[in-house]
Each structure stands twice: as structure tokens, then as C-alpha cells.
Amino acid sequence: MAFLDNSGDIILDAVLTDIGRKKMARGNFKVVKFALGDDEIDYGLYNKNHPSGSAYYDLEILQTPILEAFTQANASLNYGLVTYARNDLLYLPSIVLNNKNSALTNVAVKHATNNVIYLADDTKLDGDSNMTSDLLNTDLGDKNSVLISGRTDDKYLLIETGLKTTELRSSSTNQNTYLLSVGLNDNKFIVQCNKRFISSVMGPAAASFAMTSTGGSLTVTLKTKTEAASAAGLAGYKDIIVDGVTSRLYPSTTGTDTTATYSNITGPRGAFCALNFNIDANISQNDFAKYGRTSYALFGSSNLYDYTDSIVYVRGINTNIVLQVPIRIIQAAQ
């Protein structure tokens, strides 16, 4: 796509997306809402210290050339404008995947080399009756990045929200000032996952994340969540709502702040949630062959796997912030 001519009046270049054209052909094209995007904008060009004054702060941003519209849905609005009730916010929360498994032993982390979380189907055994997670343990050297499908007593993903800043202490006062009192805490998360591979999501039934006299304490009880009533905005995905729990991981008022040992959020912390997944029992070998690989020596050993990759999206229901988690659904080769 070329750049739009920005030498004169502001013009709008509009196109139907592939889905829009399909719906038009089927006769069910109906627009009911709109959203706004700013994908091309680099806010780093906003010079709030421009010597010529505030009229020049956004001069470079306003000169940003804009490309013509794409017809692919996923290339048009990657980042959107969001609405928060208050205009006096200075900090916006982030959402991160906790990787402090050295202190929190039940937390699964992305594999350092492969950059994925393995979701193992332990109901599938290899020719020697080894479970998939045991084969992964052999090949990876540990199970730090391995979730076992359907297990409530094993590892889970820990997702945190909060301010990734060192300007503010992660105290309960700051948590209340910068997150809770301004509506930037998520008491629910929407988990979007590919319904072809993942049948259900397990979220926290009860959980706490707090600082005790002996250090950080994370307790989680998982239970399977039902599908949300609303359909997903992503083709082939479904929405599942899980609970978010407000973090109580505060530094002690005296002494050294050791909370960073347990959390990837350095400033005030908002909510967290824990996740595991149930792999769909109906995934066929054809599905693995079509969307991934089968009987593949993934780690160069004699162990063979069937696997496919998928992305799970986790979105805070109040803040609208989104985390993408790369999941590798894997089983011993059948």
C-alpha cells in the first residue's frame, strides 16, 4: 500500500476487509460500532520540551505519513485508542507474564531458547508408555516451561498487571492511588484461545499473592471456567472470562524491598491471575499434520512429538491491556 496524499484536505480512504466482503456477499453486513487506531504513530516523537512552545510538541507526529487501508483484519488495528474515565492519569498499567519461577516453583515460564510455553497432553504416551511431560523433562532438562493439560496441582501461568516503573514504590498506598482508585485494576480477565485446540481454560477459584514474614507467598486453586457468552473478535477463537485477584505483594515499610524477587512488576501492582488449559481431546493427527508437525524430533533426541503452536490472548477487562502468550500444544508422537 502507498502513502496517502497529505498535501491538502484530510481525506478518508476506506475499504472493506476480507471478512466485510464475505459478510457483504452473504447479506449479513451490519456495522454496529467503531474503534480507532494509531498504529503509525510513534509517541516518542512528542517533544514536550520543545523550545518553541507547546504548539510544536506534536509537529513531527502530525507529519507522520499514513499508509492506505489494508484489507486484512489483522493488519489494520493492532493498537487502538482506549477510553479511561479519568483524564488525570499519568501512568498506565502493563500486563506481563511472571517468570520468577526460581522463587515461585509452580509458575511456568517461557522457555528461554524456544520462547514458548509447552502445553503437554499427558494422556498421550509414547511407545514405551512415557508421558509427554516426562519426555519434555528429559529433552528440556526440567519442566519449568511445561504446563500439563487439565492439571490443577501442577504448574500454571501467572499473569500480573501493574506499573513497570521504578519511580513509584509498590506499596499498598501507591497501589490504591495509581490503580485501584482510578479504575485501572482488573477484577476479571478475558482469555481468548483457539477453540480448535483448547477446550477449556482453568482460572483461579481462590488465590492470594502476598508478602509474609518469610517472603512472597503465592497460593492458587484452579478450576475450569465456562465459555463467555460473547463471541470472540478473532476468527476461530473463543472468549473465556477468568477472575483476577488483587495483588497484596507489598514491600515491608522498613528494610529492603524484595518483592521484585517474586514479581515482574516493579512499581505498584494491580491484579494477577493464574491459568492452565485443557487440550481438546478431539484433536486428530490430521490437525497436528495440518497446523503443526507430527512425529518430529523436536529436540534432536530420539523422542518424537506431535505439536502445533497457538497464541493465547489475555485481556484485562477494565484496562483493556493485552498479553500474548505463545503456547506449543504437544504430545508424544502417536
Next chain:
Amino acid sequence: MALSYEPINRNTDVTNTKTMLHEVIPLTGTIVSGTYGTFPNEDNIKNFTHGMFQSIYDYPYLSSSSNHIFDISLGYDESSPLSSSSATQNSKKMAIYNQFSQLLLGYNQDNGKVEVFESDLDITDDSRQMRECIFISFSRLLSKDQIKKGTFSIQLGSGSYTGPYDLASTTGRNRGGILTLQDLSASTDGTGIGQSVGGEYGVLYDATGSITNPINSASYGVVFYQAGIVVLTASVFDQMYAGQPGEVVEDGLEIQSGSAYGLTATDTSRNIYETFVSSSISGACDGVRHRIYNISYNNTTEINSTIYFCRMPVNKFNYSSNPTYTSASKMVIKNVASDLPVTYVTTIGLYSANNRLLATAKLSEPLRKDPTNEITLRVRLDY
């Protein structure tokens, strides 16, 4: 994607419009004959083995960049005095006439035969009948939804064969100069046009005008606007105003002349009558092309639009999920919390109820949005 959605009220934020878009289509005679090779075998003229019509392209037709612009064919009704089993391609000429007549005029309920073309607005009165016709059918690429009424013009050379557009060649059977036919009485308001099974049509009058032939007195064809087809009577190539329009006479203009048409020393040229009888359709089309000086009309594209008014209230869309919007969770566009949040809109997404992106619109430059202004963007989708 982190997005906030704003509803579009179908009663107050959506409107439908219909717009007629017109383009001027000028077709010069040089494209029709002589530009891309030696007449009559130019590279932009396509003849077919069936020999029932000839196609004209704007560039050598073997090139992928060529566009088909129109076809020429001709034929006569079975009641024409030219119809004879000894006439060249007699059955095909009648088949062509019948095809166009069936398509554009339909059948006569009384006699079960196709109607005969007439150069007036009443095809039932059997006056000004055109039983020998030249058909020019324009491609959809040019005429789009329809030809704009009152804009069609075709100019034909009426001089000698060697100087068809030369006024000085007013000798013998030749009129000399250029004959201009226009749909003078037709109007976009619906007046001056007829209705038939082939859609609306207007009459092509001789717009050249003279004392002996005032404008609007002589009609030589019709133009079917929606079909994009022009039907000319063969008598347009008669001697100057001889006989009645629509009635071809034997002493008309030279349509074919010389060896290019395979004519012999004893039969050096053919007038329009002889051409219709003795020439193949393709050969006759060559002769007609030779006399086309100019064709001009406005086409019409009917654009149905839905306009969505996307209203951004003052306190909506005041923050961004763009990764550059924050640095270490702190907004880069603010010094202190009391500074107004600013965002820059570049894209509008229109969504269905289940959050499926149906259409996107891009602004040509970023639009500043802050809590002091309310913006309404007008997104028009054309179908």
C-alpha cells in the same frame, strides 16, 4: 488488540445515499482506424472466424494492457429489400439484426416476429423504420452502468472514400464534411426518451443542421442508454438527404473502395447498399470504421453509499494502547498528571456486533484528539 468501542446508532449515525458519477468518454476516429497498423488490418481490430462482428480495442489486442472498447456489426431485417439468399452472409446478417431486435425491442405480439428498429420514440407506429442497421455496442468498461442521456454524439465522414471528412469533396454522391448525430431531445429528467425491453433509448438526430435539413428534422438511429448500444440506419450513408431516413437507397456514399476490400478493377467501389448486400460483415465493418470521425459520450456509474458518522465524544478515546505511548508505564505525552491526555487518530475500524472488523478507513494525516474537542468522522462506503 486493546480497543475501546463506541456504538453506531443506526437511526442517527447512518445514512444511505445514491450518487451518479459521470466520466467523459472521447473516442477519436484515429483509434478506430489507422493508428495501430495499416487499414483495414490494424492490430487493435479483432475479427473472428464466425465473422459476425468486429471488436475494437484501444491498443493492439494481443497486449495484456489493451482494453476492449466497442464492437461493430450490421444486419438487416428479413423484410428488407436487401435480404436475399444470394447476399453474402445473408443468414448471419439477419441473425444479427434479430438478436439485437429481440434483445432491445422484443417481439411483436401480433405477428410473433421481432420488432423492427425505428428512429423515433414509438416503435409501434411502424414509421421511420430502420430495416438495415449498423450496431455499435460499447463495452461495460466504458459505458459503466449507462450512457448519460443527452450526451451521446457520433461524427461520421460523409465525403468521398479517400477524403471522408473533407468538406471540399462535396461532389457527385458525396455530401462532404462531417455529419454529427446526437441524442438532442433526450434529457436526464426522462423527457425525450423512449422505453423498450432493452431499457431507455433516445433518438439520434442530425445535429449538423442546414436550411434544407434543420436540426431535429432528420433522425438516423437510436442509442440505448442502459444497454450501451447504438443502432444506426444504413441510410445515414445515403446520398445527401436522399429518400427518407431509414430507407437505404442504391446510390449512397462509397463505403468500400480499392484492393483493401478485395475489390477488382471492374468493381472498384461499393456504396452502402452494395456493401450490405455483397460484403461480409467484417468487411462492411471496416468500411464503417473508415468513416467514424469521433464518438463521445458521458458514462454513468451509480454509486450507492452508506455513510457512517463516527462520533468521538470529548472523554472517549483519550488514551492509547500503542507501545510507544508509555515508557516504563508513564505516558510520554504528559509531564504531570494534570496535563491533558492526547492521542492521534489514524485509523477507523467498523465492527460487527461480535467484534469482527468489517471495514477500515485511514486518515491522510493524524488527527489530534484530546478532551477539549469532539470529533465526528464521516466514513463513506461505496457499493
